[in-house]
Amino acid sequence: MAEAAASGDRGRVEYIGGTVDAFPAGTGGVLKTSDREYLMLVTKKATMKVLYERVNLLEYGQQVSRRYAMAILISPVLILSRKRKHFLTVGFQDDSGKQQAAVFIVDKNDIRTLLASLEARTGVRVEFQDEEARRQGRG
Secondary structure (H helix, E strand, O other): OHHHHHOOOOOEEEEEEEOOOOOOOOEEEEEEOOOOOEEEEEOOOOEEEEEHHHEEEEEEEOOOOHHHHOOOOOOHHHHOOOOOOOEEEEEEEOOOOOEEEEEEEEOOOOHHHHHHHHHHHHOOOOEEOOHHHHHHHHO
8 A cells, every 4th residue: 555655546445335246345455546537446356447437426424325325235333333434435337337336435544635536537526425524525
């Protein structure tokens, strides 16, 4: 991860669930926004690329959105943890046009930069779950 930060990519994340079969829940990696065309999740074992133009949802909050928590298996222990977590949900269409979603826990030191980069690259406004999330995400 130090290599990613040195190259200007900030976005240390943990994939905790969604519809992406390539990664098991709990997979750590870096969400890279430096490419001009693709959002990339880079892990030790695999890389996922999503065209920015196919991203249609960016949601940030201190809890997993109810609409996605029901659709994916996320540990209740993780959600009920007292430690403040930074959840980012990215919705996108895959190559076949099917809607997909990926939910990440984002490192607290990377969330603001990552949200700003994603908005700039995708043209999609981040949906904040509440005012607390807006303060955390915007500064």
